[in-house]
Amino acid sequence: MDIATFVQVLDSTLRLATPLLFACLAGLISERAGVFDIGLEGKMLVAAFMAAAIAFVSGNVWIGVAAAVGVSVLMSLVHGVAAITFRGNQLISGVAINFLAAGITVVIAQNWFRQGGRTPSLSGEARMAPIDLPFAAALRDVPVIGPVYHGILSGHAPLVYVAFLCVPATWYLLFRTRFGLRLRAVGENPAAVDTAGVSVIGLRFAAVALCGVLCGLAGAYLSTGLSAGFVKDMTAGRGFIALAAMIFAKWRPWQAMGAVLLFGLLEAVANRFQNIDIFGVAVPVQAMQALPYILTVVILAGFVGKAIPPRAGGAAYVKEH
Amino acid sequence: MSQTQTPQMRQDTAASDIPAIELRGICKAFGPVQANKNISIRVRRGTIHGIVGENGAGKSTLMSILYGFYRADAGEILINGRPTDIPDSLSAIRAGIGMVFQHFKLVENFTVLENVILGAEGSALLRPSLAKARGLLKDLAREFELNVDPDALIENLSVGHQQRVEILKALYREADILILDEPTGVLTPSEADHLFRILRGLKEQGKTIILITHKLREIMDVTDDVSVMRRGEMVATRVTAQTSPTELAELMVGRKVLLRVEKTPATPGDDVLRVQSLRLVDGQGVERLRGLDFTLRAGEILGIAGVAGNGQSELLEVLAGLRPATGQAWLRGAVLPLSGPGADAQTRRAQAVAHVPEDRHRRGLVLNFHAWENTALGYHNDPAYNPTPWKMDNDAIIRDTSAKMAAFDVRPPDPQLKASGFSGGNQQKIVLAREIEHAPDVLLVGQPTRGVDIGAIEFIHQRLIRLRDAGAAILLVSVELDEIMALSDRIVVMFDGRIMGERLPEKTNAQELGLLMAGMA
Numbered sequence: 001m002d003i004a005t006f007v008q009v010l011d012s013t014l015r016l017a018t019p020l021l022f023a024c025l026a027g028l029i030s031e032r033a034g035v036f037d038i039g040l041e042g043k044m045l046v047a048a049f050m051a052a053a054i055a056f057v058s059g060n061v062w063i064g065v066a067a068a069v070g071v072s073v074l075m076s077l078v079h080g081v082a083a084i085t086f087r088g089n090q091l092i093s094g095v096a097i098n099f100l101a102a103g104i105t106v107v108i109a110q111n112w113f114r115q116g117g118r119t120p121s122l123s124g125e126a127r128m129a130p131i132d133l134p135f136a137a138a139l140r141d142v143p144v145i146g147p148v149y150h151g152i153l154s155g156h157a158p159l160v161y162v163a164f165l166c167v168p169a170t171w172y173l174l175f176r177t178r179f180g181l182r183l184r185a186v187g188e189n190p191a192a193v194d195t196a197g198v199s200v201i202g203l204r205f206a207a208v209a210l211c212g213v214l215c216g217l218a219g220a221y222l223s224t225g226l227s228a229g230f231v232k233d234m235t236a237g238r239g240f241i242a243l244a245a246m247i248f249a250k251w252r253p254w255q256a257m258g259a260v261l262l263f264g265l266l267e268a269v270a271n272r273f274q275n276i277d278i279f280g281v282a283v284p285v286q287a288m289q290a291l292p293y294i295l296t297v298v299i300l301a302g303f304v305g306k307a308i309p310p311r312a313g314g315a316a317y318v319k320e321h
Numbered sequence: 322m323s324q325t326q327t328p329q330m331r332q333d334t335a336a337s338d339i340p341a342i343e344l345r346g347i348c349k350a351f352g353p354v355q356a357n358k359n360i361s362i363r364v365r366r367g368t369i370h371g372i373v374g375e376n377g378a379g380k381s382t383l384m385s386i387l388y389g390f391y392r393a394d395a396g397e398i399l400i401n402g403r404p405t406d407i408p409d410s411l412s413a414i415r416a417g418i419g420m421v422f423q424h425f426k427l428v429e430n431f432t433v434l435e436n437v438i439l440g441a442e443g444s445a446l447l448r449p450s451l452a453k454a455r456g457l458l459k460d461l462a463r464e465f466e467l468n469v470d471p472d473a474l475i476e477n478l479s480v481g482h483q484q485r486v487e488i489l490k491a492l493y494r495e496a497d498i499l500i501l502d503e504p505t506g507v508l509t510p511s512e513a514d515h516l517f518r519i520l521r522g523l524k525e526q527g528k529t530i531i532l533i534t535h536k537l538r539e540i541m542d543v544t545d546d547v548s549v550m551r552r553g554e555m556v557a558t559r560v561t562a563q564t565s566p567t568e569l570a571e572l573m574v575g576r577k578v579l580l581r582v583e584k585t586p587a588t589p590g591d592d593v594l595r596v597q598s599l600r601l602v603d604g605q606g607v608e609r610l611r612g613l614d615f616t617l618r619a620g621e622i623l624g625i626a627g628v629a630g631n632g633q634s635e636l637l638e639v640l641a642g643l644r645p646a647t648g649q650a651w652l653r654g655a656v657l658p659l660s661g662p663g664a665d666a667q668t669r670r671a672q673a674v675a676h677v678p679e680d681r682h683r684r685g686l687v688l689n690f691h692a693w694e695n696t697a698l699g700y701h702n703d704p705a706y707n708p709t710p711w712k713m714d715n716d717a718i719i720r721d722t723s724a725k726m727a728a729f730d731v732r733p734p735d736p737q738l739k740a741s742g743f744s745g746g747n748q749q750k751i752v753l754a755r756e757i758e759h760a761p762d763v764l765l766v767g768q769p770t771r772g773v774d775i776g777a778i779e780f781i782h783q784r785l786i787r788l789r790d791a792g793a794a795i796l797l798v799s800v801e802l803d804e805i806m807a808l809s810d811r812i813v814v815m816f817d818g819r820i821m822g823e824r825l826p827e828k829t830n831a832q833e834l835g836l837l838m839a840g841m842a
Contacts, residue, residue, distance in 0.1 A: 178442040185428045185439050192426040195390065196440025197411030319390060
């Protein structure tokens with residue numbers, strides 16, 4: 001493999017990891033607060049549609065991003081009302097959101113644009129333009145630093161950098177702030193938070209709303225940054241892969257980044273090497289493309305050490321002494 | 322001036338003060354159940370005020386209302402003479418009330434420090450709050466003997482230390498009034514003594530303490546005043562020095578109760594059960610029983626004392642045939658298999674070894690089954706219940722259940738009622754009736770009176786003694802040292818899967834047993 005291919009694969013790893021990273025951190029925050037969320041997929045999908053549709057109509061990608069975040073938060077709050085306020089089953093509520101998203105995006109897309117459940121292709125201002133990091137051009141020909149800085153790190157859409165900045169931000173929020181302490185406590189033992197005079201419901205709604213914001217960004221990047229427009233079911237299970245990455249990372253932000261980079265790398269490799277021979281046997285392209293999903297199954301089957309979820313996760317809080 | 326005051330005078334001045342807490346006409350209902358009926362109580366400032374009552378008397382509900390965990394349906398709360406509305410725990414904390422719940426409200430995988438500041442962090446960033454708390458904790462530890470490592474994780478602390486963290490939480494929030502709900506239930510005797518030292522220290526600093534317990538000895542030891550609750554009502558308040566355990570027990574139950582178990586010395590017969598180098602390794606590879614040797618004779622009660630979790634439960638399970646172990650055992654001289662064929666509960670029952678499990682909800686009863694179905698469980702192959710091989714005689718079981726319920730004074734005596742519909746004491750009587758009425762040679766009984774009212778405790782104790790006098794061998798496991806001392810003819814203390822020693826109840830005392838239970842001596 002030559003250097004250029006290597007750089008290309010890593011470059012696309014970052015891009016492919018970005019929606020996973022947003023979604024993974026979204027799930028991480030929600031689950032740390034004790035609210036399981038398998039509706040990440042659905043929220044990303046609705047956000048992806050909303051971002052593309054509004055960006056196309058308004059001609060400004062950032063209005064699209066804002067709309068995506070808005071609708072994703074709205075869906076999070078629906079999950080919150082069902083799972084927190086009415087103490088419904090969190091898994092069922094998440095499944096419902098996924099089904100709703102899969103159907104409603106196509107129906108509305110067809111109704112608005114009449115292109116078979118997709119949005120028109122985005123171009124110009126309606127698409128997220130890559131930005132060059134400072135001095136990227138100047139450093140281009142420096143050995144080692146050049147390919148890494150110019151070839152891999154520079155030249156991505158702004159949301160890619162936002163995603164990776166969200167990692168230390170999430171870590172700081174969870175482990176260095178009052179809000180984070182309470183959020184983690186409410187996922188472990190809500191009774192401790194309640195008796196300390198802090199609202200369990202308020203904290204969980206805050207966590208769920210944050211989850212919505214991050215899912216919105218994930219979906220927006222998917223349709224305006226990674227591709228140029230929305231197509232049916234374009235999340236393709238990324239919400240579930242993000243959940244697998246979160247479990248793999250044992251609900252820790254830095255490890256989550258490592259996990260999504262691994263998934264991103266697998267996807268990038270699958271895209272780049274459509275046909276490879278291993279010991280003379282041609283590996284079909286489908287097998288390569290299935291790699292991230294196979295890894296997901298392996299992780300969820302528990303082959304990667306014991307992962308202990310937040311202790312109060314999945315259950316609504318009911319007072320008892 | 323104050324030096325010349327007599328204790329009596331000081332009490333008078335305190336009494337004339339405005340009470341730290343006054344509750345007026347508190348009512349609270351959960352559905353059809355009236356948990357608190359028109360409760361009024363005054364707690365003098367700077368005193369330790371005990372609240373006693375049987376399970377379900379409404380003590381915990383009342384305190385949860387005071388802490389804002391529940392809202393009262395009616396009534397008024399006055400803190401230091403001022404009417405105070407306490408809709409949530411935050412208001413209670415602001416009013417200077419701290420509560421140590423029976424089941425601790427701690428985050429297990431947080432450090433002590435993080436638990437202490439949770440909800441009272443002071444600033445949006447953690448670092449300054451943690452530093453401030455660290456300093457304050459050091460002062461509190463010095464002042465009140467509340468030593469805990471601030472950086473230890475809660476899950477690595479002993480129960481006694483976890484309780485200290487709960488007290489520290491309250492003190493960190495500058496609580497003036499501290500409520501403790503059944504604080505000694507999970508403590509060793511020495512830990513309990515330490516707790517009482519802490520409470521006396523807090524009282525000297527002018528804090529007001531409410532102690533909820535069902536242990537009358539603790540009330541007599543540590544409180545200044547005591548209020549008695551019965552069936553949701555406040556029936557009396559006494560100055561502790563002017564009352565007696567007997568009077569309190571009568572007030573709690575509403576009739577005369579025998580606190581001491583009346584029994585004649587045992588007349589032990591032959592060895593019935595002998596156990597040698599009994600070992601058990603659990604699923605995690607931890608050795609739960611590390612070579613036990615003991616003998617159980619006919620007509621005696623052998624008490625196994627120890628803090629919960631030191632192998633007593635496993636011992637009962639092994640002997641009852643519920644889990645395999647290694648070692649040797651003999652029942653009436655014949656080899657008793659501890660693993661493999663013949664080491665199962667069904668065979669044990671057929672060999673007249675009966676078992677009253679420690680946890681009646683999980684092991685003793687099927688809560689969703691009727692009383693009569695529960696009575697047949699374990700004895701369902703009894704010929705009396707199976708006149709023909711293909712159909713059980715349910716009517717026979719129901720008749721039998723009625724008889725057993727009458728013999729054990731189970732209320733209500735209705736065989737058709739589901740097990741979950743009985744109170745704890747009556748559930749336990751159903752289990753005991755099932756096992757005892759089959760006249761076993763050996764009775765293995767765990768926590769016979771856990772969560773059982775005083776009246777029922779008296780009854781259960783009498784029945785165990787009667788079974789002993791009829792010649793049965795009884796192995797009694799209990800974490801209640803008083804119960805062990807009162808019932809046993811010999812006492813064996815377990816610690817960490819080993820037998821620490823054997824004592825005769827008349828030649829030992831709680832201090833000595835407490836040391837053995839803590840693994841010392």
